[in-house]
Amino acid sequence: MKNKELIKELAGRMKWTSGEVSEMLSGLSSAIGSHLVERDTIHMEELGQFESRKKGERISVNPTNGKRYLVPPKLVPVFKPDATVKAKLKEIGR
């Protein structure tokens, strides 16, 4: 499902215009971002939770010239699916 379809679907369900929906979505994404950057977790029931993880610094080697680089640490957003979603995933396999 692409973003357009998602907006359309949500607009239909909410009886909003797609403009309102996309505005709300961008508000949502910035809210998620600003919380993740403070290392909050955002829990969405029946879907999962968003959190940010810190990846430590590491040394990587450029395979072509053999130079070693110290790659700085970073924060990355991660999503952990909820138990209900996991259960559904198992069902797909069967």
Place this chain on the structure above:
Amino acid sequence: MNNRLTIKELAVELVKSTGKDQESVERFLNEFITVISENIFTDRFVQVKGIGTFKIIQVEKRESIDVNTKERIIIPEHYKLTFSPEKDLKEIVNKPFSFFESIEINDDSDFPSVETELEKEKSIDEDADADDDAESLDTESDIVQKTVFIPEPEPRPVETTEDSIEETIEEVMIPPVEEEKETFVERIEPEVINEPEKPVMEPVIAKPAVDEIKEVKPEEKQEQEQRQEEKVVSEPIPVMNVFIEETFEPASAIEEEQEEFFNEEEVNHLNRNNMNEFSENRSNRGYGREREPEPRGNNNNTLVTLLLVLVVILIVALGSVVYIGRDALFGGSTPVATTTPPDVFTLPDDDTEDESMENDWGIEDEEADVIENPETNPTSESNVIANVQIKKGDRLNLIALDYYGNKLFWVYIYEHNKSKIKNPNSIPVGLELEIPAKSVYNIDANDQASLRRASVLQSQILSKYPSNNRYNSYNDPYGNPYNQYNNPYNQYNNSYNQYSDPYQQYSDPYQNQYQNQNQNQYQQTPNYY
């Protein structure tokens, strides 16, 4: 900080940012979740703009070993939900660490070289010891020898010394934050900037010619005037102009070095000092005159051509200067040295001017002062595009990113505010910095050459001001190279928790000042903050 937010809390914030009522926002979020969780199983993927893409992917069956029983087991194929965040979200989340860049790690063998570089710079900065003198003299004599062995006097030296002249010119143009920069900077090649000894060497070459210069000094004044009016570019005239300009710049820019250098040298001590003063006076005057007529920024073209002509002359001229200087340097019989000055400066009134030379000096001195003061002040002001007051959490490279579009260019902010910044690694909060205009340092985030220049300068500055952790660890006697590299970021790991406040400050500049086209990733999502 480490809160666990639920939809309700999220909804409260969305109410603030979107203006919808609480109930509908909550309903929206619930719908959002159901739409995603429904469609993820039908479509296998859901893309949400600004957040990321959820995908269900199949994991092939594979063999594994049971941790407890140590038996080989087969993990059946299954499905898992993956989430790949969008670039925007990644960047927002990583903002506390966004100022980091990958650092190239040198091999073990490279560490000593870093240290020696450091030492070298120190020794040059603080005091020019005998070694350095010897070095610079060596290089100097090398160059002079190059020219000496060439039989043809006039044209050849120009060719052969062209390289060294080019270098010196380029160097000479770098230090001052003046008008000339704008036009000359194009010529600068980054490699040259770094060489610490070159500037020292340059005046040395020029030194021997001092005597001749003094003799003919008065004429040049007229020559300059004449040249400006007539633009008759006969060889001898520019020799003086050019020579002066060259010696002037290093004299002012690396004043300390030079002065020390001069003090160290006992032979010809007086002569040199005279020359130093002399060249400063002269060139101040010359610059003042040249700059006066041009209204800022308008006839840049004429200025450029004029300066280009000057540069060409300069190259020719320095060749001959070196040629002249050669004899004095090597103390050989000086038939050339004595004959050239009259030849070179054949202009009208030699007799009277020669005698009144001493008077001219005094007058020129004052003139120079008067002219320079009004000239330099406006230039420095017009070259400043903004003033930034340092807040907690600010970093030079982030400021540079704001204004120039690349972190590397922080070096120029530093260069510009050198007098205020004692150590670029720790700047006191509340300090007001001037952001120089891009043109002053030829800053262009799209230009590789410009970037390279900045990075060269950066390594130069950083070697002078080792960041607390990175270089201290070079002294680690145990020498595990990897241990050292755990250090640079440790301070941030530890103090990471403090970051929650400072970020709020980051958000402002991004929104307001992100005018740069190259870095519009934050512009695309203006609602973020």
